[in-house]
Amino acid sequence: MKKGLFITFEGGDGSGKTTQINLLKDYLKSKNIEAITVREPGGVSISEKIRCLILDNQNTDMDKITEMLLYAAARAQLVSQVILPALNQGRAVICDRFVDSSYVYQGFARGLGIDVVQNVNNIATQKLVPDITFFMDIDPTTAMNRRLNCGNPDRLESEGVSFQEKVYEGYIELSKMFPNRIKTINASLGIEEIFSDIKKHTDILLKTFEI
Ligand code: TYD
Numbered sequence: 502m503k504k505g506l507f508i509t510f511e512g513g514d515g516s517g518k519t520t521q522i523n524l525l526k527d528y529l530k531s532k533n534i535e536a537i538t539v540r541e542p543g544g545v546s547i548s549e550k551i552r553c554l555i556l557d558n559q560n561t562d563m564d565k566i567t568e569m570l571l572y573a574a575a576r577a578q579l580v581s582q583v584i585l586p587a588l589n590q591g592r593a594v595i596c597d598r599f600v601d602s603s604y605v606y607q608g609f610a611r612g613l614g615i616d617v618v619q620n621v622n623n624i625a626t627q628k629l630v631p632d633i634t635f636f637m638d639i640d641p642t643t644a645m646n647r648r649l650n651c652g653n654p655d656r657l658e659s660e661g662v663s664f665q666e667k668v669y670e671g672y673i674e675l676s677k678m679f680p681n682r683i684k685t686i687n688a689s690l691g692i693e694e695i696f697s698d699i700k701k702h703t704d705i706l707l708k709t710f711e712i
Contacts, residue, residue, distance in 0.1 A: 503585070503588045503589060503629075504588065504589065504590070504591040505587060505588040505589070505590065505591045505592045505593050505594060506534070506536075506588075506593040506594070506632050506633075506706070506707075506710060507584070507588055507593075507594050507596070507629065507630075507631045507632050508525070508593065508594070508595045508596070508631060508632065508633050508634075508635070508703075508706075509595075509596045509597075509598065509599040509601065509631040509633075509634045509635070510522055510595070510596070510597050510598070510634070510635050510637065511598060511599075511601045511602060511605075511634055511635070511636045511637065511672065511683075512636060512637030512638070512639065512644070512672065512688060513637075513639070513641050513644045513645070513665050513668050513669055513672070514644060514645060514648045514657070514658050514665065515639075515644035515645055515646075515647040515648025515649075515651075516637035516638075516639045516644045516688050517637055517639070517644075517647075517688050517692075517695070518597055518598075518637055519597065520692055521635070521637070521686075521692075521695060521696060521699055522538055522595050522597055523538075524692075524696045524699075525595060525696075525699060525700075525703065526538055526595060528696075528700060528703070529593055529595075529703075532707070534593050534707075535592050535593065536592065536593035536594065536595055537583070537587055537592060537593070537594055537595070538594075538595045538596075538597070539579060539583055539584065539594065539595075539596050539597070540596070540597035540598065541572075541575065541576060541579065541596060541597060541598040541599060541602065542555055542556075542571075542572055542575040542576070542598075543575065543579075544575075544579040544583060544596075545578055545579055545582050545583055547575075547578045547582075548575035548576075548578045548579050551571050551574055551575040551578075552575060554571060555568060555571050555572065555575070555656070556655040556656050556657065557655075557656060558655065558656050558659060560656060561656070563656075565607065565611040565612075565613060566613070568607060568611070569603060569607040569611075569613055569617070569618060569621060570621065572602070572603050572607065573603065573621045573622055573624075573625040574625070576599070576600070576603075576622065576625045576626060577624070577625040577626070580625065580626050580627060580629060581627070584596065584629065585627065585629065588629075596631070599626075599631060599634075600618075600619075600622045600625075600626060601634060601636075601672075601675055601683070603618050603622060604618050604619070604671065604675055605668055605671035605672050605675055606657065606668060606671070608671070609667060609668070609670070609671030609674065609675075610664055610667040610668050610671055630682070631682065632682075632706060632710075633682060633684060633702060633703070633706050634679075634682055634683045634684065635683075635684055635686050635699055635702070636672050636675075636676055636683050636684065636685050636686065637686055637688035637695075638672070638685050638686060638687055638688055638689075639688040639689050640669075640689065641662065641665040641666050641668065641669040642662055642665075643689065644665070644688075645658070645662055645665050684699075684702045686698050686699060
């Protein structure tokens with residue numbers, strides 16, 4: 502049985518998730534809560550291999566259903582090998598992206614629809630749902646420029662600004678569908694201000710869990 506906390510971060514490419522994930526991990530540690538951090542797609546050896554396949558710029562002819570299934574396959578391995586065991590031991594898991602990314606990128610931006618993505622991912626995740634999700638809300642053009650300054654774009658980042666705009670719209674829709682779970686964070690603020698918002702929501706969650 503799941504006893505630990507499952508926290509996920511979502512947002513477009515270049516929305517600053519990594520910095521906030523590291524700050525949150527340290528914050529939980531200061532409260533004697535051991536947290537592990539993982540990223541999607543990837544996180545374990547098999548899933549990292551799938552990641553290379555998905556993000557490879559040479560795979561320009563990848564079908565959108567293949568893409569969705571590969572993300573789900575990478576996720577299934579990470580859930581069963583790392584996330585569920587850690588949660589069952591009562592640890593906190595902070596995951597950089599989870600099913601919401603598939604809803605938004607494959608379901609919304611690629612047009613496969615939420616239902617298809619949900620059906621496939623119910624199998625992949627064994628119906629695991631995050632306790633809280635932070636959506637890093639930032640204008641897609643600003644985020645994309647930030648990201649492109651940091652090196653070569655991968656296959657998804659090469660889709661351009663109009664794709665990132667659809668992704669952004671998808672996150673806005675999704676946060677309306679799950680208003681209790683998804684917390685929208687103004688990610689255009691400074692690092693400390695962003696983190697104080699995340700901390701506020703986390704403190705409320707910890708109280709609910711009586712941690
Ligand atoms: P990554 O370099 O990890 O991006 P980021 O640092 O922004 O998280 O690359 C992951 C890419 O895969 C990113 O463009 C989002 C995309 N993605 C999906 O399309 N579907 C998914 O289910 C997941 C997890 C990621």
